[in-house]
Amino acid sequence: MNLKSITMRLLFLSAVNATSLWAAYTLFTIENWAPLIILLFATFLIDFIYFSPRTNASKWLIPGTIFLIIFQIYPVMYTAVTAFTNYSTGHSVSREEAIDGLLKQNVEPVENGDQYSFIAIHLGERKALFLTPANGGDSIIGDEKGVKSSNNSAIPDGWVQFSNEELKTPDIQKWLTALQIPLANGNFLQADSFTTAIENRSLIKFDAEKNQLIDVASGESLKEKGGNFYYLDGTRMEPGWKIWVGFTNFTDVVSNERIRGPFFRVLIWTFAYAILSVLTTFILGLTLALTLNNSRVKGQRVWRSLLIIPYAIPGFLSILVWAGLLNDDYGLMNRALGTHIPWLFDATWAKVSTLLVNLWLGFPYMFLVSTGALQSIPAELSEAAQMDGASNKVVFSRIKLPLLLVTMAPLLIGSFAYNFNNFGGIYLLTGGGPAQNDSDVAGATDILISYTYKLAFSSGKGAQYGLATAISIIIFFIVASVSALSFKRTKALENLN
Amino acid sequence: MKKRNRDKVWWRYLVASIALIFSLMPVIWVIGAAFGPAGLTTQSVIPHVFVLDNFKVLFTDENVPFLKWYRNSLIVCTSAAILQVSIATFAAYAFSRFRFKGRRVSLVGLLVLQMFPQLLSIVAIYILMYKVHLVFPAIGTGSAIGLILVYLGGAMGYNTYLLKGFFDTIPKELDEAAKVDGATAGQTFTKIILPLATPMLAVVMLLSFIGLLNDFVLASLFLQTTDKYTLAVGLQAFISGQYEQQWGPFAAGALLTALPVIILFQFLQRYIVEGLSAGSVKG
Structure with missing residues (x-):
């Protein structure tokens, strides 16, 4: 080992260690422990090896x-x-966090309760409201912990009023909307505007012993099912939380009416798109190879x-140009043909368009590889067959084609596997559209991968991560399975020496 | 006999010409559009004007920071391609020249993993990088570095195989001779393997670069401000839903993007065709 390589190694390792x-x-x-432990372990391993x-x-x-x-x-x-969870918008947090949110949301104003006007104030990091009763009386100071009476109608010493600009910052707004100032009678004060607060009471409470939410008025437990609580009248409470759902996402694909319809439509089209893409590009590519x-x-x-x-x-x-x-x-296209075909806006024509564009994109590849394959077929074979009196047609169908296909x-x-997941070929051309049905996420030309993408990121119905990952x-x-078949045939695995 | 032969050749030219029209028609149309008027409505099949207005829009309009997209694409794709190929080269060298426990299992494992392309786990990658973004904004979603890191996840795939296969064809006697002369594994790699593999590496890098340039999904999830867009994301956002108005500038942009790639491609055509026959698929 020479000096240069030692220096290089030291430089590299110090950079890695410093970053880590x-x-x-x-x-x-x-206090993010799990990633920390993994990071330290990995760094140690790298140091050890190098x-x-x-x-x-x-x-x-x-x-x-x-x-x-x-x-x-x-x-x-x-x-x-994730495919075995209900992870989605509305089911993205833990049960504790969901309960926290529900408790904050499910409140109602107390009839004839106290009304206050307030000024938001802070003392260093501590934030509080300086509250003055609407019907006169002594001012109070309130924060998350409770209220303190103030024998003075002025803001206490040291505290500073938030400016209007400060009040508009997201941090302060978040604090203000979440703030519940507990009162002695079990109710609490909550801001209902930038300057006024009212007395609210909880409609539900959390029973730690039963680990359940309780309806305060009736004392009954709220029903809990599938990562959601339900009001007594049966309506679902939002947000819910992330739970294991077993194979539900997979069985939904077969049994849930709303998902099955679009899923099978997309599945069939995905196969058709992939197979037809391979066939059309191969036939055109091979024809050109044979011709030239x-x-x-x-x-x-x-x-x-x-x-x-x-290519x-x-x-x-x-693809963007073709659009x-x-x-x-x-x-x-329409000008050259003198037609007015809705190439991208009619379900059937849009499918034709995706195949046409894919043919344009893909035939040069097939042309190149078919030319290569044709040239590798020994000329003696065709010559021998011709000698025996075989026609050109027979030479092609009985000798060249079978060898070529091998x-x-x-x-x-x-190519089939590539087109099966050819996201760009669909999404950049038609965006998966035209829409089939207003309630469907999947459009007429969506293939499984673009359908998955839409379910996760752009359905307009929130992110459905659980279903998307299942697909x-x-x-x-x-x-x-298709690739395994091909490996078996080509015995690629046996050549791994 | 002679006459019959001539008769039989003309249809070959006919078929090829039809295919040629099919393959070149969009290209010619785009060239015409780039140097023509801005809108799709006013373009004719044969351009009757020759103006550079569309290029001017690309270079001066602040709403279309085309040069920034071009630079972003160059930076992201070049650095990711270089890193991808380097990583793949190191791994290929190990698989080709070392015999170690778990070697065969790793090779098979890599092959199986290729069936689960990154595209299929975009949801997971997005959530992972979003969490990273919350702690380290510089390398999470929204950052080009984060995007490059994600691209590197795919480095140990097909390229490793291709390069391992190539390294296997370099005679081992060369390594052994170097070893006898006291060379370390590192020196054997840089002094013997790398020089012999340079043309191959250039082609693999070009194909990686084109593959990355084509990536729309990950780039669009990661880069969400106009200034950070790559060409694929930027041009898509620029043209989608605006074909009538922006066709000319878009065509000019497409021309400027495609031209360098086409030229490189023609230069390396021979090597690329060889690579294709070995089973490579355009990414």
């Missing part, structure tokens, strides 16, 4: 492995776990360079 120490300190101050004088493979594998664990393995596990792969065709290289230009253009650009070409009023099979399956798992099993 800084991060560890931050995690320590916010300080060890022995030459070993782990030194070379560590960088990739770290990113693999954080951004592939952990997300896969998280996905698998002939010694009498001049300028083969020029033809090839020009024909694969769609060289970044895909997202091509313009397929514009129903002014797009090139070489191409893994690539075709790869991710289903996609994985579909693609994995």
